[in-house]
Amino acid sequence: MALLAELQEICGRAHVRAAGSGDTVAGVPAGFVATPGSAEELAALVGRAADDKLAVVPVGGGTKADWGGPPSTVDLIVDTVRLAGWHRHEAGALTATVGAGTRLRDLDPLLRPTGQRLALDPASMWAGATVDGALAAAETGPLRHFTGPVGNLVDAIGYVDAEGSVRTVSGLAAAALCGSLGTMGIIATVTLRLHPRPPATVWLRRSVSNPAELFELMLLMETTPLGVAAVEADWPAADPVLARIPRPATERTAGAAARRPGPGSVVVQIEGTGAGAHDRVRTAATLLGGDAGPLPQPPAWWGRLPGGPDDILLRLGGPPAALNAVEYALRDATAGSASMRGSVGAGVIVASLPGHLAPRRVVSVIEATRYTMTGRDGWCTLLRGPADVHAALRASDPDLPDAARRKAAADPDGRFAPGRLPLRSRG
Numbered sequence: 443m444a445l446l447a448e449l450q451e452i453c454g455r456a457h458v459r460a461a462g463s464g465d466t467v468a469g470v471p472a473g474f475v476a477t478p479g480s481a482e483e484l485a486a487l488v489g490r491a492a493d494d495k496l497a498v499v500p501v502g503g504g505t506k507a508d509w510g511g512p513p514s515t516v517d518l519i520v521d522t523v524r525l526a527g528w529h530r531h532e533a534g535a536l537t538a539t540v541g542a543g544t545r546l547r548d549l550d551p552l553l554r555p556t557g558q559r560l561a562l563d564p565a566s567m568w569a570g571a572t573v574d575g576a577l578a579a580a581e582t583g584p585l586r587h588f589t590g591p592v593g594n595l596v597d598a599i600g601y602v603d604a605e606g607s608v609r610t611v612s613g614l615a616a617a618a619l620c621g622s623l624g625t626m627g628i629i630a631t632v633t634l635r636l637h638p639r640p641p642a643t644v645w646l647r648r649s650v651s652n653p654a655e656l657f658e659l660m661l662l663m664e665t666t667p668l669g670v671a672a673v674e675a676d677w678p679a680a681d682p683v684l685a686r687i688p689r690p691a692t693e694r695t696a697g698a699a700a701r702r703p704g705p706g707s708v709v710v711q712i713e714g715t716g717a718g719a720h721d722r723v724r725t726a727a728t729l730l731g732g733d734a735g736p737l738p739q740p741p742a743w744w745g746r747l748p749g750g751p752d753d754i755l756l757r758l759g760g761p762p763a764a765l766n767a768v769e770y771a772l773r774d775a776t777a778g779s780a781s782m783r784g785s786v787g788a789g790v791i792v793a794s795l796p797g798h799l800a801p802r803r804v805v806s807v808i809e810a811t812r813y814t815m816t817g818r819d820g821w822c823t824l825l826r827g828p829a830d831v832h833a834a835l836r837a838s839d840p841d842l843p844d845a846a847r848r849k850a851a852a853d854p855d856g857r858f859a860p861g862r863l864p865l866r867s868r869g
Contacts (some may be wrong), residue, residue, distance in 0.1 A: 445494060448475065452486045453478050457524065457834075465519060467499050472519045472844050477830040481600060481630035482715035484537055486606040488628065489606025491518050492857060499859045500624040502543060502575030505566035509579055509755075510823045511832035514861030520628055528552060529631060536636040537597050538566035542574035542629040549573075558636040561585040562595055565747045574629040579825075580621030580865050583745045584711060587787040589637075593617025600631035604853045618848070621865035626852035631679065640713035644723050647741065648734035650675070650706045653769040659708060659709075660728055660762045660786060668722045670712035673787030675771060678707060679794075680778030697763070708786070709740050709741060748781040751796025752826040754804055757794045757865075760820020765791055768822075771814045775807045792825070805834045807835055816840060841866055 449458040453476050461472040464627050473496075476676060491498050496517035501507055510610065521541035529539040533556055540549065546567040549560050563583035565741045571581070577599075582592050589595055598612040599619055599695040608630065611619070619626060650656045656675055711729075712722045717827055720736075727734040747755065765786060772793055778798075782789030793811075795804060807866040824835055836842060845863040849856075 444495050448490060449487065449795075452476075452490060461519065467501065467516050467519065470512045470514075471518045471581040472516040474517065475521060475714055477524045481525075481602065483522070484525070484628060484630055485516075485602045485606050485608045487520065487606075488602050488604070489626075490590065492604065492606055492855075493831065495855070495857065497590060498628070498857055499862050499868055500628045500725045501580070502572030502578070503545065503566070503570040504575075505569045505599040506575055506579045506581070506826075508635050510625075510767055510859075510862045510865065512829050512861065513544060513859045514698050522572060522629075525574075525630055526572070532555070533558065536638075537633050537635060539598075539631060540573055540674050541635040541649065542572065544573050544699060546571050546573060546576060547664045548840045553641065557639050558565070559639045560595065560634055561589045562592065562634075563745055565745055567745075573632050573634070577620045577629060577632065578623050580857070582785070582788075582790070584674050584740075584785060586634045586785045586790060587670065590615070591620070591789070593620040596620065596632060596633050597635050598633040599629055601627040601629045603627050604680055604855065604857060606822070608724065609711075615673055622848075622852075623859060623862050623864055624848050625862050625864050626730070626857045627858065640671070640719075642716040642719040643711060643713050643741050645737040645744075646712065646723050646726050646730070647737050648708050648723060648727075648730045648732050650708055653677075653766040656706065656708060657762050657766040659730055663710070663726075663787065666725075666729055668726050669714045669719065670708075670710055670726075670780060670787065673708065673712045674711075674744060674784065675706060675708045675786040676741070676748075676781070677706040677782040678748075679781040679796075680773070687797045707738070707741075709744060711740070745785070747792055747794070748783040750797070752797040753797070754795040754797060755825040756795070756808065757823045758793060758811070758815055758820065759790045759866075760815055760818055761789060762786060764818035764820035765789065768793075768811055768820070770816050772807070774809055780807075789820075801831050801834070804828075804831050809838055812838070812840070821866065825865075 457478040461475050465475050466473045497515040498518045502522050525541040526543035563585050564581040575740045596616045599616040600610045634667050682731040705845045723736050779796050782793045815822045
């Protein structure tokens with residue numbers, strides 16, 4: 443218990459404890475849980491852990507603790523909840539500095555009166571995601587179409603390195619920490635880039651019958667300046683039985699099929715002045731044709747991850763043509779049980795595979811998907827899945843050499859989230 447007392451001396455007796463049965467990371471039990479209240483306490487904590495060669499895993503809101511596979515060992519969980527807080531707002535420079543443990547959903551009420559916003563709207567935001575968690579998972583939302591990768595929203599990051607020193611990085615070095623999954627350092631503060639808040643926001647929905655049609659619509663949208671801030675597509679899972687049983691079309695069923703919405707839908711978010719945004723929606727509806735029409739608010743699936751909490755998640759990126767191809771490939775490989783959703787306009791989507799699929803089959807599906815994507819200048823990353831699936835896929839991961847190099851350079855002794863590797867830095 444001497445170690446517990448030493449850790450408590452750093453953070454305070456009330457903020458360090460022996461881990462309980464519920465203190466796990468992706469199912470791996472922890473030894474201790476600490477909640478530092480400042481960057482200095484965090485640095486001292488990491489330095490003390492380094493002296494005893496403890497495996498340290500940072501946790502924010504816990505909404506993505508199972509992303510990247512389970513760590514091999516968790517000696518110390520560092521909970522960043524006490525690192526939350528509003529530090530500084532430079533309205534003229536369009537930046538705000540906040541503590542790493544600040545919940546994303548708490549930022550908008552603070553920024554709204556200033557006429558500014560943080561254009562970061564990931565799926566985990568309303569579940570309690572923190573700033574450091576969103577950055578560590580390179581998580582974005584529909585507004586990625588407008589901003590690009592999450593690293594584009596970061597001006598500077600203050601973090602604690604593997605030796606327990608506080609460092610501040612900016613530019614590409616800060617962007618490189620996005621997607622690190624806590625394997626390269628522990629974020630303490632973040633200076634975020636803000637944008638003016640648009641006066642009005644409107645949405646437009648259109649049904650799509652197949653990925654090829656969606657690809658054609660994307661080409662149309664790219665050629666017309668409409669003030670588009672986001673383009674999201676939703677491809678729900680098909681009925682796995684009906685997907686395998688073709689049925690002859692009668693005159694009656696063919697007419698019904700022509701009137702029925704397609705298996706997928708695309709929704710466009712347009713921003714501008716009140717009158718201007720509505721005028722652009724009408725123009726976009728004419729351009730997209732079909733059943734395109736305005737929506738009073740985004741659909742329920744907007745900005746949400748596909749599938750359920752126990753399903754396997756993949757993040758895919760590349761040109762729209764690559765996403766078109768992979769949709770067909772995933773549907774064929776899973777008999778229609780895969781679902782996809784995401785920022786097709788920005789070339790990034792998330793696919794969900796049923797969690798009950800046998801690991802061997804999951805590995806086969808993902809390897810085939812990677813082959814499809816890399817052959818089209820795209821990529822495929824396993825975000826969430828069983829430990830044996832992560833292990834089986836590691837050897838064939840084309841991003842492995844770069845991820846291992848980045849991890850070794852930042853954490854040569856492998857004390858931060860051992861067993862995990864960072865995600866693509868621009869993913």
